[in-house]
Amino acid sequence: MKVVVVGGGWSGCAAALAAKKAGGDVVLLERTDLLLGTGLVGGIFRNNGRYTAAQEAIEMGGGDLFDIMDEVSRHKSLNFPGHNHASLYDVNKIEPYVRTLLERNGIEVNLMNRMVRVKKYAKTILAIITDKENEFAGDVFIDATGTAGPMGNCLKYGNGCCMCVLRCPSFGPRISLTAKMDIKETMGQRDDGTPGAMSGACKLNKATLSPQILEKLERDGVVVVPLPEKIDKSSVLGKKACTQYALADYARNIILLDTGHAKLMTPYFSLNDLRNIPGFENVRYEDPYSGGNGNSIRYLGIAPSDDSLKVLGADNLFCCGEKAGLLVGHTEAIISGLLAGHNAVRHVLDMQYLQLPTKLACGDFLEYMHGQMIKPNGLKVRYSFSGSTYFERMKQLGLYTTHNEEIKSRVAACNLSNIYSTCLV
Numbered sequence: 001m002k003v004v005v006v007g008g009g010w011s012g013c014a015a016a017l018a019a020k021k022a023g024g025d026v027v028l029l030e031r032t033d034l035l036l037g038t039g040l041v042g043g044i045f046r047n048n049g050r051y052t053a054a055q056e057a058i059e060m061g062g063g064d065l066f067d068i069m070d071e072v073s074r075h076k077s078l079n080f081p082g083h084n085h086a087s088l089y090d091v092n093k094i095e096p097y098v099r100t101l102l103e104r105n106g107i108e109v110n111l112m113n114r115m116v117r118v119k120k121y122a123k124t125i126l127a128i129i130t131d132k133e134n135e136f137a138g139d140v141f142i143d144a145t146g147t148a149g150p151m152g153n154c155l156k157y158g159n160g161c162c163m164c165v166l167r168c169p170s171f172g173p174r175i176s177l178t179a180k181m182d183i184k185e186t187m188g189q190r191d192d193g194t195p196g197a198m199s200g201a202c203k204l205n206k207a208t209l210s211p212q213i214l215e216k217l218e219r220d221g222v223v224v225v226p227l228p229e230k231i232d233k234s235s236v237l238g239k240k241a242c243t244q245y246a247l248a249d250y251a252r253n254i255i256l257l258d259t260g261h262a263k264l265m266t267p268y269f270s271l272n273d274l275r276n277i278p279g280f281e282n283v284r285y286e287d288p289y290s291g292g293n294g295n296s297i298r299y300l301g302i303a304p305s306d307d308s309l310k311v312l313g314a315d316n317l318f319c320c321g322e323k324a325g326l327l328v329g330h331t332e333a334i335i336s337g338l339l340a341g342h343n344a345v346r347h348v349l350d351m352q353y354l355q356l357p358t359k360l361a362c363g364d365f366l367e368y369m370h371g372q373m374i375k376p377n378g379l380k381v382r383y384s385f386s387g388s389t390y391f392e393r394m395k396q397l398g399l400y401t402t403h404n405e406e407i408k409s410r411v412a413a414c415n416l417s418n419i420y421s422t423c424l425v
């Protein structure tokens with residue numbers, strides 16, 4: 001039973017692990033020389049409702065990636081404006097841990113293999129072919145190629161290539177497996193209807209901060225520096241992909257988080273503006289290199305899928321992560337990847353697909369997001385356990401909790417304890 005996962009971001013890694021544990025023989029393809037995709041520059045997890053979602057995944061037997069994130073966290077139980085009990089994994093350390101985990105589980109990881117073509121019969125994918133002319137045949141496929149870039153899109157809908165971690169000039173552009181099956185994809189929208197959204201957070205090189213700011217950042221995990229009155233960032237907050245940070249505090253202050261780099265939570269600071277702020281006189285961007293000019297454009301290729309994450313319009317294709325909807329976040333990518341990987345194996349075994357119940361935050365999240373995306377203006381919203389509309393809903397429905405025993409009982413009551421670590425074969 002051969003499962004081929006295309007894309008090695010958080011969602012693809014989670015899908016590969018879940019498919020392997022369910023009994024599949026799994027191959028993972030990634031176009032760059034590193035796993036984790038946009039997860040290489042993120043780091044924030046367990047903030048607000050992401051805590052509940054991560055614990056649900058752990059109780060369902062899908063905790064391996066969260067264990068690694070916890071292990072390489074620089075700071076835990078951190079509070080910063082609008083966000084409680086966050087952890088920050090070290091973005092510089094995490095990738096080899098994940099790669100080793102996948103390989104130890106017997107997953108064949110193929111880096112620098114960019115899917116460029118498909119072999120298909122009617123609506124069934126037979127094999128995919130990479131830019132190296134390697135052919136990977138499979139019984140079932142998972143599209144985890146994300147929605148960021150490539151350069152042409154960043155030029156058309158953003159401020160040009162900002163030289164982000166996806167490194168399209170070196171490794172070639174993102175190519176969607178769903179699109180290769182001639183299935184029409186959806187684009188997210190900004191408030192004015194422009195397609196996509198610009199990624200928000202940039203990373204500053206820590207060594208270029210003043211010693212006082214650096215010391216506080218490394219000690220506390222967070223630094224809040226009030227902005228001079230003449231700099232007002234309120235107009236840019238709504239443009240960010242991560243609407244959970246569109247709060248007044250992020251317009252009036254510079255908020256830095258220690259993820260290994262100094263993560264700058266408010267976007268679009270020109271280098272000159274930044275260097276006029278005390279403590280930032282010598283500052284440089286670490287990611288993206290042209291962070292003073294813009295960031296990557298995302299949400300440009302979302303596959304039509306149902307709540308089991310089966311792609312509509314293809315017989316043997318599942319999707320996860322940003323490919324599966326307007327979701328934002330590592331946690332959101334992982335919980336969808338686990339489901340897609342598990343259901344891919346169920347597909348080959350001709351079993352009923354798993355659909356997560358709405359009594360769990362993970363199930364309610366997927367159903368709510370898919371339902372909202374077909375409503376008027378639904379494509380203008382991004383969905384995350386950590387804030388914005390979905391976190392409000394979580395609280396209203398009583399789904400948000402940080403009590404591990406309660407989460408364990410909820411998962412058990414749904415008969416889903418360890419479902420993702422159960423071999424189906």
Ligand SMILES: Cc1cc2nc3c(=O)[nH]c(=O)nc-3n(C[C@H](O)[C@H](O)[C@H](O)COP(=O)(O)OP(=O)(O)OC[C@H]3O[C@@H](n4cnc5c(N)ncnc54)[C@H](O)[C@@H]3O)c2cc1C
Pocket residue numbers: 006007008009010011012029030031032035036037038039041042043044045113114115116144145146147148166173174175176199200201202296320321322323327328329330331333
């Ligand atoms: C700057 C930035 C900061 C962020 N910070 C945070 C944060 O702190 N916390 C948080 O929770 N979320 C954060 N996010 C959001 C989060 O990173 C994403 O929502 C999530 O990780 C998406 O995962 P994914 O697997 O869906 O996609 P991606 O991470 O985009 O991964 C897709 C992968 O597929 C590969 N790929 C594409 N096409 C092909 C192909 N044809 N063949 C082979 N491989 C292919 C790509 O190279 C990439 O590795 C941040 C995002 C950005 C951009």
